[in-house]
Amino acid sequence: MALTIKNKIDIGPGQAWANVCWVFIFAAMGLAIFPLSASFSRREQVSSFLTADPQIVRIDAPRPGRIQRIAVREGQGVKRGEILISVDPDPVLVSGKPAAQAELERLKVTEQELQNRVQSIGSQITLKGEELADRIDAVTDAR
Structure with a gap:
């Protein structure tokens, strides 16, 4: 059994441009939706207490500031003197004053x-x- 097409579909120049426009519209929608679906990190200012399960450990930064990077993971063992958190100096302070x-x-x-x-x-x-x-x-x- 052979498949035959009874009506011939003819795409004219106007319809070809319409198809190109639809492709651009869908691409623009995809580019607009992509940033909205991404997750972003945010900065938080926290006090200098780190709570461990059996005890409370106090961590003091030499200057006030914002946490830039946390160098340890929850449950990770650490040794004395090891860097736990990197702190950005507070921009309100200039050379300690x-x-x-x-x-x-x-x-x-x-x-x-x-x-x-x-x-x-x-x-x-x-x-x-x-x-x-x-x-x-x-x-x-x-x-």
């Missing part, structure tokens, strides 16, 4: 520099004033 204190110190240094400049300019103005007075006297004496 609160940022506001560091900014205040920087502003005090800037204020001193500006006062020195004002004194220097004041002495220059005085010299120029004296020089101008001498010129005026010289001109009036020449008349």
Whole structure:
């Protein structure tokens, strides 16, 4: 038994473009849905306590900050001095001082520099004033 097609399907140029458009539409939908289905990590700020089953172990970071990386897994044995957690320094702190204190110190240094400049300019103005007075006297004496 042979299969025969009674009606011939003819795809014209307009229909070919429509098919191409549908392919692009489905591809764009797939690209839009892909990021929505992915899982993302997030940063959390936590206190410095790590709870073990039989006891509580206190972990202190040298500076406040956010956890960047946890180097151990739950149930993993660790030794004294082993790195457990990497902490990003808190951006509020600058070289161990609160940022506001560091900014205040920087502003005090800037204020001193500006006062020195004002004194220097004041002495220059005085010299120029004296020089101008001498010129005026010289001109009036020449008349």
